[in-house]
Amino acid sequence: MEVVIKAAQFILSLSFLIVLHELGHFIPAKIFKTRVEKFYLFFDYKFSLFKKKIGDTVYGIGWIPLGGYVKISGMIDESMDTEQLKQPAQPWEFRSKPAWQRLIIMLGGVIVNFILGILIYIMITFVWGINFVEADGVKDGFAVHETFKEYGFKDGDKITKFNGVKPLDVRDVNKHLFLRGITSIEVIHTSGKTETLTIPENIGEIMWEKGIMQPFKVRILPIIDTVLANSPAEKAGLLKNDKILSVNNKLTPYWNDFTELVIASEGEFTIKVERNGTIKSMSLITGEGKKIGVAPNKANSLSEQHKKYSFLESISKGNSIAIWTLRDYITQFKYVFTKKGATSIGGFIAIGSIFPATWSWQAFWSITAFLSIMLGFMNLLPIPALDGGHVMFTLYEIITGRKPNDKFLEYAQITGFVLLIALLLLANGNDVVKLFS
Incomplete structure (x- = not known):
């Protein structure tokens, strides 16, 4: 059930972000009278789960949940449809538009991502406030x-x-x-x-x-607050308010001592707890990820405070959170290029796993805001096949007054697409390796 809840949150968040990102391209394209042939949530290789044509645009849902796209006439994109480029340029095509209009169309998606992230953080701050510990x-x-x-x-x-x-x-x-x-x-x-x-x-x-x-x-004092249903802890007989005394006869004065000893165990260990003045001993076998299904009572060890924000205060605080989120993400991005970083890149399983096992709207919106900021930054990278690649070539045209030829753009798009597929395979391959190891 936990997997289903995590997956549902992930798919809902991803769908929400994809649709709004693609709207960021779609709306300026329509404003500049550029024909949009397709608007898709997920990819529709060979067939679609749903599609309907309205005006010049086919709106649909594909079956491959790896993203989404808008197909704009006269543009070399991930569809690699170059047939129309062999014909004379038409007024409604992307390639016929001035460079500044094409730049706005390509930047639309990432601009929406950043604005969306800011707005969500403002909403979170206003609705839920912030918990902190001095x-x-x-x-x-x-x-x-x-x-x-x-x-x-x-x-x-x-x-x-x-x-x-x-x-x-x-x-x-x-x-x-x-x-x-x-x-x-x-x-x-x-x-x-x-x-x-x-x-x-x-x-x-x-x-x-x-x-x-x-x-x-x-x-945190090693006192149990929660025992998950059907967990190794429940099967062994652990109860709320049990005080953990030792693991494999090694004392556990604090919760971190307990978790470290559980992780260091060979998967099976003996635990002693104090319950109503009586010491009890029991054996446990750890579950997935060396987890046994217990959470501590933090009330006696941690004094958390709460701060509410007015709407105007939320605007300032939400902007600050969004900016720091972006700065932190850019800072840690440099570690991707290390040897260890290559094996640490995560795919869809890694992203899905950061959602909580129980439904929480606050957590859902917080993670969605982070993913929106992250996607905005990633899409700005100057890699052909990403928005940043198109922006890079358009800026080159604006600065030099020379437009790269279509054949060059086609090869660049293929190169970028192959690179992205390789990164996608690496990230999700890492997920699979971690899942089984």
Whole structure:
């Protein structure tokens, strides 16, 4: 059932983004009196699930859920239909339009993506507000990865400032370290001493190469709040409010100790819990991804605050979230070009997995906003077959006054399409390998 819910959210989000992105091309094309032959959600190789012709345009739904497209007359696109280019140019064709109009038509999709992302973040901020945790809200401090202890951090540290500035949410420390160039963190040690610790400027690269994506974990008492139905935990007899004492006779003072020991187990382990003053021992076998189906009670360890925003405040805050989302995505994009990055690229399974297992409109819109920003950036890359490739050639024409010939554009489109297919196979191949490993 969890897979069905995740898949439903993914398909709904993807469909929503595809239709609006293609509308970004469709509307300016119509404004400039350019004929649009097809408007499709998903690809329709050989046949369509649905299609209907209205005016000059066939609207339809394809059967291959890898994207969508608008087919514009007189344009070399992913359809690779070059027959009409052998005929004299017609006034309604894309190739007959001035370069500035063609540029607007090609930029329309990514502009919609960015605007949509901003609008969704504004809506999320206004409707749900923002939850955050200040330094004192992490009652038992953070558990620190061994690598970061070399910089002077200690288990139980409370984080107060990033680069001398008090953060809105101290839980953002890992993201800021990886993406936003933190070079110093102020902490309060368990001894009560306040200290500012220096971090290498290339800390993001260090985290990436060593696979330390969460060097700081909030220390939460190991008390169970939720036991999922039909999970290994439920089958073993674990209950809400059980306090986990040990795994394979190793003590678990905090939840992170418990999870690390479960992950380190060989798939089967012994757990001791305290229930109503009585110690009980039971054996468990981990499920998919070394998960057993329990979640902690954070109330005694984490004090979360909530901030509501007026509509005007939401506009400013939503814009800020969208801008930082784009900046963070661009920053992490450089890691794609590393050896490790090539094996870390994810496809549809990876994207679908980020949706929650239970339906949540807040999570759905938050992920959709992120995907919209991501798709906008990806489509702007100067790769033939992407919007960015068409934009690149059009800008070249505007600057030099010379239009690339159709044969060159055709070969460029083929090259770009082959490259995209290769990336698609790599990403989804990685998903399959991870799924079975």
